[in-house]
Amino acid sequence: MSGDGGEVARAEQAPAPQPLRGRRVCLGVSGSISAYKSVEAARRLEDAGAIVDVALTPSAARFIPPLTFRSLVKGEVAVDLWDPSAPAEQHVAMGRRADAMLVAPASATTIAKLAQGIGDNPVTLTALASSAPLVVAPAMDAVMFAQPSVQANLELLKARGAFIAGPGIGRLASGGQGLGRLLEPVELAAAVRSAIGRSVGELRGRHIIVTAGGTREPIDPVRFVGNRSSGKMGVAVAEAARDQGAAVTLITTQGRPQGGYGIVVREVETALEMQAEIGKAARGAHALVMAAAVADYRPAEASESKLKKQDAEQEGMTLELVENPDVVASIDAAKLLKVGFAAETDDLIRNAQAKVAKKGLAFIVANDVSQSDAGFQVETNRVVMLDANGGVERLPLMHKYDVGWAILDRLRAHRGWA
Numbered sequence: 146m147s148g149d150g151g152e153v154a155r156a157e158q159a160p161a162p163q164p165l166r167g168r169r170v171c172l173g174v175s176g177s178i179s180a181y182k183s184v185e186a187a188r189r190l191e192d193a194g195a196i197v198d199v200a201l202t203p204s205a206a207r208f209i210p211p212l213t214f215r216s217l218v219k220g221e222v223a224v225d226l227w228d229p230s231a232p233a234e235q236h237v238a239m240g241r242r243a244d245a246m247l248v249a250p251a252s253a254t255t256i257a258k259l260a261q262g263i264g265d266n267p268v269t270l271t272a273l274a275s276s277a278p279l280v281v282a283p284a285m286d287a288v289m290f291a292q293p294s295v296q297a298n299l300e301l302l303k304a305r306g307a308f309i310a311g312p313g314i315g316r317l318a319s320g321g322q323g324l325g326r327l328l329e330p331v332e333l334a335a336a337v338r339s340a341i342g343r344s345v346g347e348l349r350g351r352h353i354i355v356t357a358g359g360t361r362e363p364i365d366p367v368r369f370v371g372n373r374s375s376g377k378m379g380v381a382v383a384e385a386a387r388d389q390g391a392a393v394t395l396i397t398t399q400g401r402p403q404g405g406y407g408i409v410v411r412e413v414e415t416a417l418e419m420q421a422e423i424g425k426a427a428r429g430a431h432a433l434v435m436a437a438a439v440a441d442y443r444p445a446e447a448s449e450s451k452l453k454k455q456d457a458e459q460e461g462m463t464l465e466l467v468e469n470p471d472v473v474a475s476i477d478a479a480k481l482l483k484v485g486f487a488a489e490t491d492d493l494i495r496n497a498q499a500k501v502a503k504k505g506l507a508f509i510v511a512n513d514v515s516q517s518d519a520g521f522q523v524e525t526n527r528v529v530m531l532d533a534n535g536g537v538e539r540l541p542l543m544h545k546y547d548v549g550w551a552i553l554d555r556l557r558a559h560r561g562w563a
């Protein structure tokens with residue numbers, strides 16, 4: 146078997162994560178050209194394991210034929226309150242069994258009806274019949290969105306516990322750019338996961354700090370000393386913590402992740418900036434999961450202007466490096482449990498175990514980065530969790546999201562968990 150074929154076969158052995166398995170989501174669609182995105186959102190929610198019921202307003206049904214949703218989702222599709230062939234009291238059943246209701250797109254009119262408790266179509270009536278967390282994703286022209294009436298209605302919904310997802314800034318159907326674009330399907334699905342976590346997740350009321358990506362230590366304005374970390378592992382831990390209802394601060398060198406709804410993101414470049422951001426977030430936090438690959442050394446001086454190639458007589462160049470602080474070891478806050486990562490190429494267990502006590506960790510997650518299906522850049526990982534008492538737990542090849550979930554389970558079971 147070729148190397149590539151072998152990798153694909155192994156990666157396929159790790160089942161896709163199902164963060165919404167066993168959940169029922171009601172998707173309410175109102176009239177907006179952006180309703181096409183709700184089709185993709187429904188698919189993403191079901192890919193994540195949920196069963197999706199769909200309710201359409203009469204205007205939504207003009208943009209998207211109900212047949213599209215009927216062909217796509219495992220749940221029911223409610224279009225007409227007076228349809229004699231629909232199950233009796235369909236809106237009540239759909240509202241009651243929902244673990245979350247997502248209204249996307251939410252037009253100005255639908256937002257007003259939700260705020261005022263008007264139930265005159267399948268979407269607003271189902272929302273009234275549900276006590277599940279409500280996610281409202283506005284989509285409209287920027288001037289409409291800025292109207293005090295729309296803002297007041299959104300404030301009212303927020304004050305009653307609804308999650309307002311978006312809108313984003315971008316090209317609008319009404320022309321031009323502005324604030325009013327429906328969020329992308331990946332963010333809509335993330336908002337549902339976040340809302341369910343906040344209502345029933347095991348980490349409600351907890352604050353988890355996660356670091357991700359490799360630090361970049363500047364040589365000059367265009368060059369840096371860095372490493373191959375993609376940040377995927379840290380993002381996966383942050384998503385898993387968000388889905389379990391935690392308040393999550395993600396300190397990353399890789400920018401805001403897609404689908405990061407509900408995660409507070411702090412962007413940094415260097416080890417020292419990362420250390421400072423963790424310090425700011427650490428008070429009152431319950432855990433620090435240090436998935437970032439921190440450079441051990443940084444250039445002694447970062448040149449303010451771009452370094453030029455040396456004279457021909459001078460061969461090569463020497464870069465002077467100074468040691469960075471051990472960031473995870475340096476952080477100390479009451480109640481804070483620390484989890485480290487160890488990416489090793491040799492003598493995995495012994496090297497990783499030595500770091501647990503040295504860095505004051507609750508446990509360390511070790512992986513052999515010389516394997517092609519685990520470690521940097523890929524979606525899967527095969528890790529061993531090692532604690533201070535010599536405990537060793539080997540996990541099979543898993544998606545990084547599921548590894549994240551396993552780390553959080555282990556944290557919650559730790560005796561130091563406050």
Ligand code: CTP
Nearest residue numbers: 435437439441469470471472473485486487488
């Ligand atoms: N770490 C850190 N600060 C550093 C170096 C590492 O906080 N300056 C953290 C990493 O984020 C990781 C853990 O320590 O969670 C282990 O990182 P690793 O690079 O494996 O350990 P080092 O102490 O750098 O040891 P070595 O590179 O010699 O293996």
